Amino acid sequence: MLEAYKRAARIYAANRKKHVLNERVTEHWIKGSRDFWFAKDVSSCDGIGTEYMRYVHEDMALYRLFDHVAFAEALGVWHENAKPLELPVNIHGVDRKTMYFSINGEEGEFCYELKGGIVKKQEYPLYDQYEATSPDFRYSVYTDEGNIFCRDNSAGKTTQLTTDGSDLQPYACRYQMISEKLISKEPRILPLGLKWSPDSKRFLTYRTDTRGISRLHLIQSDPLSKTPAPVEVSYPYSMPADAEILTAHVYLVDVESKHFRPVLLDGQPLTLFSQAMFDAKNDQLKWTGDGKTAYLVRYDRYFKKAQAVLIDMEACTARIAAEQVYETFGFTEYFGFASQEIFNDPGLLYLPESEELIWLLERDECASLFLIDAADGRIKRDLTPGPYTARRMRHYNKNTRTLYFTASGRESGIDPYYQLLYAVNLDSGQLTRISEQTAEHIPRFSPDGGYFIDTYSTVQAVPETFVCRPDGTPITKVAEADVSRLVEKGYIEPEPFRVLARDGVTPIYGIMVKPFGFDPNKKYPVVDYIYGGSQRINTPKAFQFHEVFDMDPMGGLQSLAQLGFIGIIVDGLATPLRTKSIHDMAYGKPEECCGIEDHVCALRQLAEQYSWVDLDRVGIWGSSGGGYATVRAMLQFPDFFKVGVSLSGDHDQAKYHTHWGDRWVGPYSEVAYHNQANRNFARNLEGRLLLIHGDMDDNVHPSATIQLAAALIHEDKDFDMLLYPNGSHFLDQYPYVTRRRWDFFVRHLLREEPPRNFSMEQVGNTV
Incomplete structure (x- = not known):
């Protein structure tokens, strides 16, 4: 059995060390352009290296994001012996001219001109994981001891926005597993529980109250600090028999006036249960492009009532635009590991120009996308009448009133779980299949909707990634996974x-x-x-x-x-x-x-x-x-x-x-x-x-x-x-x-x- 164990251990180790090149392509949109950049796995003499690539939509072609040799030399002041394909950096963001990043082993954030130059250290970080920075980069928000602080990056001035926060009643706090703080040398950093408006003038956040919540306790018998005595920790944890569970009240903050106001629904604070709590990076809460309205899906405690909630920024009030009641439970926000896309979004889109909603609901046997009048909650059209499962909205073209979405189970003779891309016209209901390949598709549209990136694969076909026109026509091949190293380790095809x-x-x-x-x-x-x-x-x-x-x-x-x-x-x-x-x-x-x-x-x-x-x-x-x-x-x-x-x-x-x-x-x-x-x-x-x-x-x-x-x-x-x-x-x-x-x-x-x-x-x- 020893040789079998060695084979098994090699596969196990390969699972944790990169052995498949370009299994996942993660795009990052370049601010102020129609382009994106991504990290591409490449073979090197030392194993697997990384090339940072840029897709230029005007040329419909791929280029290196920067000169890797010149950048490695520029890093020499901060990090000796940096190799062009093994750069000791984590890129946080890129605009048309500049790249912002951190250097392994160094504190702070750095910048570098993409056309070449020297590496400079930023006075204030624009992409700090502990902060939420406004879209225009002027303001950065962070929390300390449950309170919110806002820094004006142009003036270097910090203002404390709240004073009544505490460990038991914190603002903008996402649930952090206590175990990570005790057993991880580098605990995961969760995004702040707030969401900036597109115009950078406001943000929405919330405050949780854990004072009445049940608490559980753990004993760390082998503390990392190696102190003689075990360490006791406790944390809030609501269970089904509890009368009190974790909820949050929503607040609207104007950063220029420093006004901090509760969002009211029918004269009472807007209350969120855990499923609707949002953060700086997820899509639980969304803004309209003009920044006048935000919206989210809120369930009741038992997930039997789903509400589409619109928040008016000027009035600082919320209203229920539509509601769906279930006999058992509502569930459309699927998440899991069966696909390369782990989390779904809440399935709600607000169209302010026509005062309509598109909402993913399970009103019948299959989840479907419904066009709803946002003024009275009336359903105007079932956009995806079954029998098949609508999965996720991908892009909406307001000029043609066309919705792009993925669905599964519509095509006969294939795995009913495969996501394919479709388009439907809101007025005529005409449906068009866009994905041609029989596979699991993960399409990501550019911010302007001019093209999308599509990664598709099956358990027997390696991922391929293309840039495509909205009609599905391929423009440029971005990457194809390479599994040769994995096969050498004994990989067996499922x-x-x-x-x-x-x-x-x-x-x-x-x-x-x-x-x-x-x-x-x-x-x-x-x-x-x-x-x-x-x-x-x-x-x-x-x-x-x-x-x-x-x-x-x-x-x-x-x-x-x-x-x-x-x-x-x-x-x-x-x-x-x-x-x-x-x-x-x-x-x-x-x-x-x-x-x-x-x-x-x-x-x-x-x-x-x-x-x-x-x-x-x-x-x-x-x-x-x-x-x-x-x-x-x-x-x-x-x-x-x-x-x-x-x-x-x-x-x-x-x-x-x-x-x-x-x-x-x-x-x-x-x-x-x-x-x-x-x-x-x-x-x-x-x-x-x-x-x-x-x-x-x-x-x-x-x-x-x-x-x-x-x-x-x-x-x-x-x-x-x-x-x-x-x-x-x-x-x-x-x-x-x-x-x-x-x-x-x-x-x-x-x-x-x-x-x-x-x-x-x-x-x-x-x-």
Whole structure:
């Protein structure tokens, strides 16, 4: 097994070190032009380097953003031995003439003329991650001890805008995981909770009040400071049974007059629940181009009522322009790792010139885009009548009244999850398909709508990125992913499959990764990588290999294949992006867990098709909602799932975030929440189970796993458990946890003995 472990470790390390060139192309619009720049991966004598490229739309061509050799020389004052393809910088922003960046190991922000010159240090940073700078760069806003400060960058003068903020009642504060501050040397920096107007005259922000919110506590038994005593931390955390949950009141700030006014709705402060809270970078709140109106989607606590809210800047008032009520839950803001595009936006567009809204709603079986009269909330037209799923608005051309959007499930004979680009005229309703390739498309329009950047791929076709005209005609090829390094490490191409759900009628879709050295005359154990949350699907639709947020989109199946396992991912019923009735199967029954019964059906059908699938050796693993689903699968189908590894499992939704249980289960009661709690069915465990949780997990508190362990002990059940010191919610980032997962499957499913004390990092350092 030692050689198999070395192969698996090389794939694992490749997932965390760049091995696929140009897997993702991230464009950055150049201020004051129609162009964009991006970082392009290139091969170099030292491995993989970076070229910074500029697309010039006037020429419809790509050029280097700057002279890399000259820039490397200019950096010499600040950083010796800078290499042209390994520049020690992070570019923050680019305008027509100047580039703004930070230098590794140096404080502050620097600038450089794109045509050449010297590197200069800025007096004030324009792209500080701790600040929110106005679009014209004149003002920068930051917070200190819960209060808001505004710096005039032209005069160098700072003004304190609020004085009543505090740790318990902060302004512009996004939720920050407390664990990051305690266990990360470089904690992630969250954008401020405010949004500038396009004219840089105002910004909207909010103030949260955590005084009445329940608090959870963690004990850091191994402090990084190495102090003798453990460190206790507490943090606000609302749960479904709580009467008080986190909300925010919205304020409008005029930076010149320093007026700080509450936004009123029907004479009361405009209140937001967590889903509508915005920040400087997300699209939860949007402004019209003239800066006179802002708008957002607000749900009630239980996500049964969605409201399109318009905020008038002059009157500092809000009004509800339209409303949608759901019997179960509203859900159109999909997010997940199946596509290269992780987060969706709220699906609302306000058209001030015609006093209309375009809103993504689930009024019928499929999510659809509706044209709505913003004056009275009346629906004027269903722009995307099904049966297919509208996904995301991409661009609106007000001159032609044409909306560009992506949708899935419209074309027959292809994967119903693939996003394709379409255009629809608001007046005639005429629909045009723009995407030609059968693949997952991620189109991004230029600010003026004159062209779009399209990246498309499948799990078997590497990403290609083009600049296209609005009608879809390609203009310039930007990049194509190179997977040659990955193939050298033993990458095995996933194979999509289609089977039927438990009803014997509904098609469901998944992927399979065959084991290393596959021999169809042998039988192989199977590992099902599962996720149990109702907010996303789990099966990749685009080509994705590298980790996202410390997680492998493929669930580590490539490494498991090197060890001798078949790996599968499949999405059953009770998941989004198909129909409302399919998704509603999860309501009040989180134990549905993306259709565990459908996973069983899928594996049985695969075994009927392929003699090499061994149904006597089926394992399952997942993290977070997948950790919950892993245990639920073993308790619900104890004769089928023989081995399971559960990471960071939220084993009782009553103990998890209120926005989760409120949405998927409904108002709290002991009866409503009884069947979903894994501990109530601990007596059913028959297989081999490994529970792993981080002791500093402030997303799913460690008590979720500890209480399940107590129930298993009460039932005299054998199981294994690992409490990972200084472990956050995202345990998959720790090599030791991954190796222990491999060991568990190898020992109990492959029925071989793993190499003792195998060092993942020792092998990974050679990759």
